[in-house]
Amino acid sequence: MNLKKSYFYITFFTLFSITFFGQVKNTGLPDVRNYKRNEYKGGTQNWNIGQDSNGNLYFANNNGLLQFDGSSWRKYPLPNLTSVRCLKIEQSGKVYVGGYNEFGYFEPNEKGILSYTSLSKYVDKNKIKIIDFIWKIHSIDNQIVFQSFARAYIFKNGKLTILKAPKRFQFSFTVNNKLYFQDIEKGILEYHNGKLYALPNTTSLNNTEIWGMYALAPNKTLIITLEKGLFIYENNTIKPWNTDANTFVKKNNSLGGVIINNKFIVLNSVLDGIIICDFNGKIIQHINRKKGLQNNTVLTSFIDNKNNLWLGLDNGIAYVNENSPFTYFGFSYNLSTVYASVVYQGNLYVATNQGVFYHAWNNSFKEDVFKLVEGTTAQSWNVQIIGNELVCSNNRGALVINGGHVTRIIDSKGYFGFKKIPNHPDYFIGSNYDGFAIFQKTANGLVFKNQVAGFDKSSNSFELDNSYFWLKKDESIYKMALSDDLSHFSSIKKIDQLTSKFRSIGSLQKIRGRIYFQTHNHFYKYSEEQDLFYEDKNLTSLFKSIPIINALNEDSQSNLWYAYDESLGVLMKRNNKYINIVAPFSSLTGNLVSNYLSVNTIDSKNIFIGLTDGLAHYDSAVQNNFVTKPKAFIRSFSFPGDTIILGNNQKKTEKISIRYAANHVRFTFSSPTYENLENVEFSYQLKPFDDKWSNWSNISIKEYTNLREGDYTMNVKVRNSYGIQSDPSTLSFTVSPPWYRHFLAFICYFVLIIIAIYVVSNRIKMKIRKNKYYETIEQRRLYLEKESKIRQEQYDLEKEIEKLKNDKLQIKILAKDKELVNNSLQVVKKNKILNGIIHKLKEIDVEALDDSTKFQVSKLNKSIVKEVNTDKSWKDLEKHIKNVHFEFLKRLKEKYPTISPRELDLSTYLLMNMSTKEIAEIMNISTGGVELARYRLRKKLGLNKKENLIGFLMSI
Incomplete structure (x- = not known):
């Protein structure tokens, strides 16, 4: 069953179930919403209410005219800033208003903003200096009548005529398209063709104020007075209307009222809110401050186009949702969170988180509150009729209730509820905080037998069939078998999923006597023979188009109530078919008790639903026009520098064009849907x-910034609290391009481009000629540069060749130096050897030798000494080294003046890459001495340990 079919069935059912609209319920209270002055930004008192053809509401407020479109409030003050006491809305859309010394009308201007036109300017101020308050406005016979105490001002065809009061007018009323005035001397007067005619026998009311006159029948008129009560004018006679309503008015005074669908009367009071009575004067409802109103003084009342009630209060505004199948028992009836309800022995009992409360079922609920059953002050989970007893499942235990008292405690453990055990007459099983217990129904009532052993988990969701005990705990179910003596569970099996397709288990319920297991809106039954779960296609098909449910209950009328996403729906059974009804229950969304779906169906007119803040009463036989399609309005279109108000009955707005600089636009939306505004x-x-389209949201404002130029169409639609969508409302507008993207700008651009092309082409030709001239000069310059470059390269090449020759020569010199050093070293070695020989010769004892040998030895020694002394190769070597490395030694001496000659020699040897051994031989010192000399040289040169000495010397 899809959603459209559901709405069709809802409409069909509501249209043909009964034959009248607006049934006022006498059970519970309708939903009341208060609007405080800080919401509507006006004065405290609201004297009159009206509604235009677009559904916008208007209030005659102390600070001016208030307009409410369902989303936002607007205030329109009178020119003299006085209080508005009355208003009247014509089909043309004009809103006529009256205040102190001022009357006229508001109508939308070309931008949709209500603009005021004064009609009091037609009054001759020389003759009438003070107009006084205008208290009533009437539209009759194509004329508008403004009534003050002294006179009436009649506006017709652009002219104003004055009707003077015989003595002094009180108020005036329209009844059956006839206009009546109350005069304090002449009584009630009928206005006809510009004259006043007294009604017979009405002067008896001259000493009181009449605040309302309503037709109860063609020749029967109800007259409402301020202090004297209610009267009936019939057959030219006046008599008191001796009813309950009259008693209320005499006690609390009345400021008029309004008729609901020609069946009920709303009576405003000064001291105690309102009452709603039928045409027999029987009070159906009483709503005052204790029952939800923010103020007990009701100045005016009004029935809107959805048959809901609006109240203008002495301080604030109130909306009463009378056109609803729901009424409520909340804090004003002493109820809190409700978990269960039942009717027993003429009382309605309600299990709450504070205990069990009761109220007489056959008495009116208008004034009385629910009373607490003594002894139940604790969390109460359930209240059930077992046998002839009323048993409460309470935190204190299983309690038996009779009247307003607990008469017996069956068991002191806390309990959730009880179920009858199949195949065991007079036996019940109860779910308690420690598991489950067995109870037996006896002649003395229900008695405790034993705690069932073997399982200590508990839940309020359990069922029994002929074979098994089924328990849902979290997202699993337990299949358990009770022993024959009911003392223990003989078998326990935990089941986490019914099929491989779905993992969790949503709910456990008994429907038509069979236990069903639900997961993702698929319903399964258990086959004991095959030990498996199989799907019930018929039941599953009923929930095909329904959101995933989390709880399901079958009521006494075989209706299936289901909970989903904190919302409620029902499959109403009609002629063996189910009709899915969802829309009426949207107002309960978010108020249902989690995991405790409580629906108590007494009959089709009395269905009680447990809520977190009380008890809802649902009458499925009450017609409600909630299925009507809502209207969406684009209420305002704003851009920098201007605002256009729409939906004020003005003429259709032409296509709007805005400047590109004002391309920051803002829209506000509204819908004259005042029921469950938070869900619109x-x-x-x-x-x-x-x-x-955007996602659905209750935000009624949208802004767009930096829109490009072009044509735009804004579409908006609304979805009311019942899920019904409106037709789109549209507004077209154009964003003009910026001046630099305007059509004329592009023409200018084209002309400028042509001129630019002409200028540029001429300049290009001149440039080409210049470029040819400069190109010749440039080529000459490049030729000279190239020639110069070649010469420079030739010179550099010659220098490079010369350098290479010098380097080659230097390499040869170094090689020769090395060779010379080697030769010198060989000489040094030779001299060293010769010196050694000389020393050896000196060691010979020549005295022991013969003369010949002695002579030869002496001769040999002299020749060797002569050879050693005459060898000048080393000095030549030193001279040669100093000549070759003269520049190096000069630079080293200039950079380090303190360096010694011997250190200069060492530096030269190191530069020549001589080894330590070679240096030691040349300098005639030990290798250790060389190392010490190297260390001293490094220190004098200022080198650290990581710097290479030879590399440093080569860099000088």
């Missing part, structure tokens, strides 16, 4: 800016 949602799409 909007969706919008700005074409072609948005590709798709």
Whole structure:
């Protein structure tokens, strides 16, 4: 069953179940919403209420005229800033208003903003200096009548005529399209063709104020007075209307009222809110401050186009949802969170988180509150009729209730509820905080037998069939078998999923006597023979188009109530078929008790639903026009420097064009849907800016910034609290391009481009000629540069060749130096050897030798000494080294003046890459001495340990 079919069935059922609208219920209270002055930004008192053809509401307020479109409030003060005491809305859309010394009308101007036109300017101020308060406005016979105490001002065809009061007018009323005035001397007067005619026998009311006159029948009129009560004028006679309503008015005074659908009367009071009575004067409802109103003084009442009630209070405004199948028992009836309810022995019992409360079922609920059953002050989970007893499942135990008292405690453990055990007459099983217990129904009532052993988990969701005990705990179920003596569970099996397709288990319920297991809206039954779960296709098909449910109950009328996403729905059984009804229950969304779906169906007119803040009464036989399609309005279109108000009955707005500099636009949306305003949602799409409709949201404002130039169409639609969508409302507008993208700008651009092309082409020709001249000069310059470069390269090449020759020569010199050093070293070695020989010769004892030998030895020694002394190769070597490395030694001496000659020699040897051994031989010192000399040289040169000495010397 899809959603459209559901709405069709809802409409069909509500249209043909009964034959009248607006049934006022006498059970519970309707939903009341208060609007405080800080919400509507006006004065405290609201004297009159009206509604235009678009559904906008208007209030005659102390600070001016208030307008409410369901989303926002607007205030329109009178020119003299006085209080508005009355208003009247014509079909043309004009809103006529009256205040102190001022009357006229508001109508939308070309931008949709209500603009005021004064009619009091037609009054001759020389003759009438003070107009006084205008208290009533009437539209009759194509004329508008403004009534003050002294006179009436009649506006017709652009002219104003004055009707003077015989003595002094009180108020005036329209009854059956006839206009009546109350005069304090002449009584009630009928206005006809510009004259006043006294009604017979009405002067008896001259000493009181009449605040209302309503037709109860063609020749029967109800007259409402301020202090004297209610009267009936019939057959030219006046008599008191001796009813309950009259008693209330005499006690609390009345400021008029209003008729609901020609069946009920709303009576405003000064001291105690309002009452709603039928045409027999029987009070159906009484709503005052204790029952939800923010103020007990009701100045005016009004029935809107949805048959709901609006109240203008002495301080604030109130909305009463009378056109609803729901009424409520909340804090004003002493109820809190409700878990269960039942009717027993003429009382309605309600299990709450504070205990069990009761109220007489056959008495009116208008004034009385629910009373607490003594001894139940604790969390109460359930209240059930077992046998002839009323048993409460309470935190204190299983309690038996009779009247307003607990008469017996069956068991002191805390309990959730009880179920009858199949195949065991007079036996019940109860779910308690420690598991489950067995109870037996006896002649003395229900008695405790034993705690069932073997399982200590508990839940309020359990069922029994002929074979098994089934328990749902979390997202699993337990299949358990009770022993024959009911003392223990003989078998326990935990089941986490019914099929491989779905893992968790949503709910456990008994429908038509069979136990069903639900998961993701698929319903399964258990086959004991095959030990498996199989799907019930018929039941599953009923929930095909329904959101995933989390609880399901079958009531006494075989209706299936289900909970989903904190919302409620029902499959109403009609002629063996189920009709899915969802829309009426949207007002309960978010108020249902989690995991405790409580629906108590007494009959089709009395269904009680447990809520977190009380008890809801649902009458499925009450017609409600909730299925009507809502209307969406684009209420305002704003851009920098201007605002256009729409939906004020003005003429259709022409296509709007705005400057590119004002391309920051703002829209506000509204819908004259005043029921469950918090659940009214909007969706919008700005074409072609948005590709798709926006997500539904209760935000009624949308802004767009930096829109490009082009044509745009804003579409908006509304979805009311029952999920019904409106037709789109549209507004077209154009964003003009910036001056630099305007059509004329592009023409200018084209002309400028032509001129630019002409100028540029001429300049290019001149440039080409210049370029040819400069190109010749440049080529000459490049030729000279190239020639110069070649010469420079030739010179550099010659220098490089010369350097290479010098380097080659230097390499040869170094090689020769090395060779010379080697030769010198060989000489040094030779001299060293010769010196050694000389020393050896000196060691010979020549005295022992003969003369010949002695002579030869002496001769040999002299020749060797001569050879050693005459060898000048080393000095030549030193001289040669100093000549070759003269520049190096000069630079080293200039850079380090303190360096010694011997250190200069060492530096030269190191530069020549001589080894330590070679240096030691040349310098005639030990290798250790060389190392010490190297260390001293490094220190004098200022080198650290990581710097290479030879590399440093080569860099000088």
